[in-house]
Amino acid sequence: xxxxxxxxxxxxxxxxxxNLAEADKSSNQQPCPQDTQAVLxxxxxxxxxxxxxxxxxxxxxxxxxxxxxxxxLLPGTGPxxxxxxxxxxxxxxxVVTNIGNAYNPYTGIFTAPVRGVYHFELHMFGHGxxxxxxxxxxxxxxxxxxxxxxxxxxxxxxxxxxxLLLEVGDQVFVRLLDGRRxxxxxxxxxxxxxxxxxxx
Numbered sequence: 027x028x029x030x031x032x033x034x035x036x037x038x039x040x041x042x043x044x045n046l047a048e049a050d051k052s053s054n055q056q057p058c059p060q061d062t063q064a065v066l067x068x069x070x071x072x073x074x075x076x077x078x079x080x081x082x083x084x085x086x087x088x089x090x091x092x093x094x095x096x097x098x099l100l101p102g103t104g105p106x107x108x109x110x111x112x113x114x115x116x117x118x119x120x121v122v123t124n125i126g127n128a129y130n131p132y133t134g135i136f137t138a139p140v141r142g143v144y145h146f147e148l149h150m151f152g153h154g155x156x157x158x159x160x161x162x163x164x165x166x167x168x169x170x171x172x173x174x175x176x177x178x179x180x181x182x183x184x185x186x187x188x189x190l191l192l193e194v195g196d197q198v199f200v201r202l203l204d205g206r207r208x209x210x211x212x213x214x215x216x217x218x219x220x221x222x223x224x225x226x
Contacts (some may be wrong), residue, residue, distance in 0.1 A: 037129035151215030
Protein backbone atom coordinates (compact mmCIF):
# COMPACT_ATOMS: atom_id res chain seq x y z
CA UNK A 27 0.00 0.00 0.00
CA UNK A 28 2.89 2.36 0.81
CA UNK A 29 4.33 1.70 -2.67
CA UNK A 30 1.06 2.84 -4.27
CA UNK A 31 0.95 5.97 -2.11
CA UNK A 32 4.61 6.75 -2.86
CA UNK A 33 4.04 6.18 -6.58
CA UNK A 34 1.02 8.52 -6.48
CA UNK A 35 3.16 11.15 -4.73
CA UNK A 36 5.96 10.75 -7.26
CA UNK A 37 3.51 10.98 -10.17
CA UNK A 38 2.03 14.17 -8.71
CA UNK A 39 5.46 15.76 -8.30
CA UNK A 40 6.45 14.80 -11.88
CA UNK A 41 3.18 16.20 -13.24
CA UNK A 42 3.74 19.40 -11.28
CA UNK A 43 7.30 19.66 -12.61
CA UNK A 44 6.11 19.11 -16.18
CA ASN A 45 3.40 21.75 -15.79
CA LEU A 46 5.87 24.20 -14.30
CA ALA A 47 8.35 23.53 -17.12
CA GLU A 48 5.65 24.14 -19.72
CA ALA A 49 4.52 27.31 -17.97
CA ASP A 50 8.18 28.39 -17.81
CA LYS A 51 8.57 27.97 -21.60
CA SER A 52 5.50 30.01 -22.35
CA SER A 53 6.10 32.84 -19.87
CA ASN A 54 9.89 32.74 -19.49
CA GLN A 55 9.47 32.90 -15.70
CA GLN A 56 11.36 30.81 -13.17
CA PRO A 57 9.18 28.57 -10.94
CA CYS A 58 9.03 29.68 -7.35
CA PRO A 59 10.74 27.16 -5.01
CA GLN A 60 8.27 28.06 -2.25
CA ASP A 61 5.36 26.81 -4.42
CA THR A 62 7.05 23.45 -4.96
CA GLN A 63 7.76 23.09 -1.27
CA ALA A 64 4.16 23.96 -0.39
CA VAL A 65 2.89 21.28 -2.77
CA LEU A 66 5.28 18.73 -1.27
CA UNK A 67 4.09 19.60 2.25
CA UNK A 68 0.47 19.15 1.18
CA UNK A 69 1.25 15.81 -0.45
CA UNK A 70 3.14 14.63 2.63
CA UNK A 71 0.19 15.56 4.84
CA UNK A 72 -2.17 13.75 2.46
CA UNK A 73 -0.03 10.60 2.62
CA UNK A 74 -0.07 10.72 6.44
CA UNK A 75 -3.89 10.93 6.44
CA UNK A 76 -4.11 8.01 3.99
CA UNK A 77 -1.81 5.88 6.17
CA UNK A 78 -4.04 6.59 9.17
CA UNK A 79 -7.15 5.63 7.20
CA UNK A 80 -5.50 2.39 6.04
CA UNK A 81 -4.70 1.48 9.65
CA UNK A 82 -8.32 2.07 10.69
CA UNK A 83 -9.63 -0.05 7.79
CA UNK A 84 -7.24 -2.88 8.65
CA UNK A 85 -8.51 -2.93 12.25
CA UNK A 86 -12.15 -2.89 11.11
CA UNK A 87 -11.51 -5.77 8.71
CA UNK A 88 -9.94 -7.86 11.47
CA UNK A 89 -12.91 -7.20 13.78
CA UNK A 90 -15.40 -8.43 11.16
CA UNK A 91 -14.03 -11.98 11.20
CA UNK A 92 -16.04 -13.47 14.06
CA UNK A 93 -17.24 -17.08 14.27
CA UNK A 94 -17.19 -19.81 16.90
CA UNK A 95 -18.46 -23.32 17.51
CA UNK A 96 -18.03 -25.33 20.69
CA UNK A 97 -19.27 -28.54 22.32
CA UNK A 98 -20.02 -28.99 26.01
CA LEU A 99 -17.59 -31.71 26.92
CA LEU A 100 -13.93 -32.22 26.33
CA PRO A 101 -13.04 -35.71 25.08
CA GLY A 102 -12.78 -38.17 27.96
CA THR A 103 -15.15 -36.28 30.30
CA GLY A 104 -18.88 -36.49 30.94
CA PRO A 105 -21.20 -37.78 29.66
CA UNK A 106 -23.93 -35.85 31.53
CA UNK A 107 -24.32 -32.23 32.62
CA UNK A 108 -27.16 -31.61 35.09
CA UNK A 109 -29.72 -31.73 36.42
CA UNK A 110 -29.29 -28.71 38.71
CA UNK A 111 -31.72 -26.99 41.10
CA UNK A 112 -31.42 -23.64 39.29
CA UNK A 113 -30.71 -22.42 35.77
CA UNK A 114 -27.01 -22.89 35.11
CA UNK A 115 -24.84 -21.25 32.45
CA UNK A 116 -23.40 -23.97 30.23
CA UNK A 117 -19.70 -23.80 29.50
CA UNK A 118 -18.92 -25.27 26.08
CA UNK A 119 -15.32 -26.29 26.72
CA UNK A 120 -14.44 -28.16 23.51
CA VAL A 121 -13.79 -25.32 21.06
CA VAL A 122 -14.06 -26.37 17.43
CA THR A 123 -13.32 -22.88 16.12
CA ASN A 124 -13.07 -19.44 17.69
CA ILE A 125 -12.18 -16.90 15.00
CA GLY A 126 -11.85 -13.49 16.61
CA ASN A 127 -11.69 -14.99 20.13
CA ALA A 128 -15.08 -13.53 21.07
CA TYR A 129 -16.21 -16.78 22.74
CA ASN A 130 -14.76 -17.54 26.18
CA PRO A 131 -14.44 -21.33 26.77
CA TYR A 132 -13.93 -20.75 30.52
CA THR A 133 -17.19 -18.88 31.10
CA GLY A 134 -19.35 -20.05 28.16
CA ILE A 135 -20.04 -16.43 27.22
CA PHE A 136 -19.78 -14.83 23.78
CA THR A 137 -19.00 -11.09 23.88
CA ALA A 138 -19.68 -9.02 20.74
CA PRO A 139 -16.50 -7.27 19.54
CA VAL A 140 -18.33 -5.04 17.02
CA ARG A 141 -21.86 -3.72 16.52
CA GLY A 142 -23.68 -5.93 14.06
CA VAL A 143 -26.12 -8.74 13.36
CA TYR A 144 -25.01 -12.16 14.60
CA HIS A 145 -26.58 -15.60 14.22
CA PHE A 146 -26.51 -18.17 17.05
CA GLU A 147 -27.55 -21.81 17.26
CA LEU A 148 -27.83 -24.23 20.14
CA HIS A 149 -28.25 -27.98 19.83
CA MET A 150 -29.03 -30.02 22.96
CA PHE A 151 -28.97 -33.83 23.16
CA GLY A 152 -30.05 -36.20 25.90
CA HIS A 153 -31.41 -39.62 26.77
CA GLY A 154 -32.54 -41.66 29.73
CA UNK A 155 -36.01 -40.21 30.27
CA UNK A 156 -34.85 -36.77 31.55
CA UNK A 157 -36.00 -33.75 29.51
CA UNK A 158 -33.50 -31.64 27.57
CA UNK A 159 -33.89 -27.88 27.81
CA UNK A 160 -31.75 -24.77 27.53
CA UNK A 161 -32.30 -21.05 27.01
CA UNK A 162 -30.34 -18.73 24.75
CA UNK A 163 -29.79 -15.39 26.51
CA UNK A 164 -28.74 -11.96 25.25
CA UNK A 165 -27.33 -10.13 28.25
CA UNK A 166 -29.97 -11.00 30.89
CA UNK A 167 -32.87 -11.33 28.44
CA UNK A 168 -34.29 -14.67 27.28
CA UNK A 169 -34.21 -15.02 23.48
CA UNK A 170 -35.24 -18.61 22.58
CA UNK A 171 -35.51 -22.08 24.12
CA UNK A 172 -34.36 -25.47 22.85
CA UNK A 173 -36.51 -28.10 24.57
CA UNK A 174 -37.59 -31.73 24.21
CA UNK A 175 -39.31 -34.13 26.60
CA UNK A 176 -40.25 -37.77 26.18
CA UNK A 177 -42.26 -39.86 28.59
CA UNK A 178 -40.28 -43.03 27.81
CA UNK A 179 -36.54 -43.52 28.05
CA UNK A 180 -34.75 -42.90 24.78
CA UNK A 181 -32.73 -40.34 22.86
CA UNK A 182 -34.02 -36.82 22.41
CA UNK A 183 -32.77 -33.50 21.11
CA UNK A 184 -33.83 -29.90 21.01
CA UNK A 185 -32.45 -27.14 18.79
CA UNK A 186 -33.10 -23.49 18.12
CA UNK A 187 -31.40 -20.39 16.77
CA UNK A 188 -31.78 -16.65 16.40
CA UNK A 189 -30.25 -13.67 14.61
CA LEU A 190 -29.57 -10.79 17.00
CA LEU A 191 -28.50 -7.17 16.71
CA LEU A 192 -25.66 -6.77 19.22
CA GLU A 193 -23.83 -3.72 20.45
CA VAL A 194 -20.14 -3.86 21.36
CA GLY A 195 -19.88 -5.70 24.69
CA ASP A 196 -23.29 -7.43 24.53
CA GLN A 197 -23.10 -11.00 25.82
CA VAL A 198 -24.79 -14.16 24.54
CA PHE A 199 -24.80 -17.47 26.41
CA VAL A 200 -26.78 -20.66 27.05
CA ARG A 201 -28.37 -21.70 30.36
CA LEU A 202 -29.51 -25.21 31.20
CA LEU A 203 -33.04 -25.19 32.61
CA ASP A 204 -33.37 -26.34 36.21
CA GLY A 205 -34.18 -30.04 36.50
CA ARG A 206 -32.96 -30.76 32.95
CA ARG A 207 -29.96 -32.74 31.78
CA UNK A 208 -27.86 -32.88 28.62
CA UNK A 209 -25.61 -35.56 27.23
CA UNK A 210 -22.39 -35.23 25.29
CA UNK A 211 -19.40 -37.41 24.41
CA UNK A 212 -16.56 -37.53 21.88
CA UNK A 213 -19.14 -37.17 19.07
CA UNK A 214 -20.08 -33.67 20.34
CA UNK A 215 -23.88 -33.86 20.25
CA UNK A 216 -24.46 -30.71 22.35
CA UNK A 217 -23.12 -27.54 20.74
CA UNK A 218 -23.31 -23.74 20.77
CA UNK A 219 -22.29 -21.77 17.67
CA UNK A 220 -22.42 -18.23 16.38
CA UNK A 221 -21.03 -15.90 13.75
CA UNK A 222 -21.19 -12.30 12.61
CA UNK A 223 -23.45 -11.85 9.57
CA UNK A 224 -22.68 -8.16 8.96
CA UNK A 225 -21.62 -5.05 10.85
CA UNK A 226 -23.87 -2.00 11.33
